[in-house]
Amino acid sequence: MIREFVDRETERALLEEEWRKGGGRLIILYGRRRIGKTRLVTEFIRGKEGILHFAEDTAPQIQIRRLQEEMARFFADTLLGSLELATWDQLFTYLAQKPLPERRYLVIDEFTYLIKNDPAILSALQKAWDTALAESNWCILLSGSMLGLMTDTALSYTSPLYGRRTRDMLLGPLRFADARKLLPSFSFQDALKAHLTIGGIPEYLLKAADYPGYAAFVEREFFNRYGYFYREPSFLLSQEFRELKTYQAILNAVAVGNTAPGTIAQFCGMDARHLYPYLEAMTRLGIIEKELPLLGSRRQGVYRIRDAVFDFWYNFVFARRQAIEMENHPADAVDLNPYFGKRFEAFVRSEFARTFLPGYTVGRWWYRGEEIDLVAVRERDGSIIFGECKWGNLTERKARGLLTRLVQKAEHVRHEQCRSERFCLVAGGVEGKDRLRAEGFLVYDLADIEAACTGGHLLSG
Template structure:
């Protein structure tokens, strides 16, 4: 059953404004696959608009297919044969007053007709009435970014809208899969915010069944998903896959990664930056340190499905290829709570700017680790108030048997000796899987509160 259309209010507003604008010329919509780009633009298209989904055929066949689609709104448009993209656009401009032309999976068109961006540029730059509004969509993030953001690209500086579609906020998973509280966190720890993953998972009675059939089984739709995502943006996924595998296995420092790969650290700076730009890796530095200059940078897998896959699937490929799922599921069952605990930490930090803990507005949160007055220490959540006068220090707990009294006392004792307080007011909070019965305190944050905030 298809999912209901969720969120994307800002993207819809911007596309609606563009598609109705008198001076609109070019919009670019891109992002990783399965995030709902095609669904979004199809939802926005009126009957009088033209939507065309490209494929990997030769350019002449693509032109013919587009001409056939245009015939739906321009009678007999496909009666003629168009020898080039320029001929098709010129003929179309001569026969319409205004038309929204959506070219989905635009990188496929460019791969068979590299001149196409330059052809579109010429039509955009021609004097006179602007009769075609081009909306270019694609899953190859690198190519789509290059089309609109690279100063040397023909279409640079010509787009009125450049929209990067990212995964949906974690809170929407509750509405999509009808899971709430801790179950919503567990689902997000596997599927992240990708609508297509949710649509696939909703067919199953349990999360475990969905994981087994979609991800673990060698014929599962998502069994090789990370490889497909990487190949959308690079000719070979070997180096990127190796980097993600090492980070997923716990090599989080650049020096460790370089040593395992037998390469100098400097040779890995750009590949790591590329994976960060694509949304698959993230940098982590202690609270208060500059990400660009910190000597204590850690790398983490940013995408939940990628993190799950490189933790549980990649190390077990041999067993899974032989359809020996039981030992893999046994390991998964034992390690899944820790996987969810790490995802819960991420959600805790993301929720901080959306929650007025202690009645105070907070900036973005980070982890912190280092030496305090009592020796080495670390905190899961640290943030500064928007007015700079208070510091929030928190812990994320994923235990089924809460002991908030002990956790609170331990946190306050350690937080009091944090070196970054510098005389500012201390506010402590706990993010817990389950609160103790009858406990309602402003320093306790539950999965229900986090998921409601992250929508």
């Protein structure tokens, strides 16, 4: 069944813009596995003519032969199909010498498999591009999932393709407002839980959509040795890195709360000086990220797991694998609320804050044991907003206590250039929300988040 294709308007518009321009076009599309690159490409080429090639991780000669056969079919060239071509250079030279009266496409999906098995393909393509393809009617799109290989070989300044691509696009996850469209049977809260667990990865969301709700999905697909996600993070790491045990130890360390380089190294039993290459590699791939406090010291950076699937897996599955293998670990024995609280904070900063705090720079602040979940600064009018985020429901008394404490913590933040302060509370539910708003506080709950996701009106900062 063909599922609904949601969002990606910006990416589709960029691809169409490239298609309409004159001369040869060389587009590099990359992003993590399951992100929806193939579906985007399929939508882009719908109604157009050209060659779509799905590369495989196999010997170069087999790869050359398969693409050769596809070219022969497209051009109805039986002679090409009968030739014994041994190099990529021969294949792309043929393509460069073939005149095209109108725009056509050549799409190579999982291009990284070709680079991995024979890097000479890059030089062959560069030569053909420089001699003829740059002035042709070919629109060439190279798509790849192995991010390290793609950035090092196809995108770096040392690549033969450097300076020749006409567009490169890093495809990111869907935002929650679009991601929840792929979960029609989930309640709003269940859809948000799923987003906090698997992020906006289309293929993951489609897997979750097979279930009536969040609990059944997580129990069957994470806490089950035959579950779709039971080995997924290990597989993704194995596609990019060789020292799996080291990367897994680092991710486990960060997941359980060791966020400073020193404590991560101590947890893993390694020298802190040797830790940074691993952190940088995972940061580059979007698995983890380095966070700096807004309006704080730049030397206080900490690391958090950015990718939701990795975060959930290393929080709950990694340490329970033996019990899961023995089919002796029910999912309902796990308290997920602390995890939801942590991811909800990040969600509010990265997604929801864009709705109710337009024009603000958003982050968080911490110093010597004190922490503020959300700090937002708008330079044009010198305004600053301090916020607290809580996953659960709050009584009015609890909400007032949190806001009082927030005002006290804000006194420690240095923001001399900010003249106007406001205070914000975002939670699952807030009793007395309207009364707190009448007193000047910005207060939001899941009902407001749902309204924002459906285009409803919000009281703005």
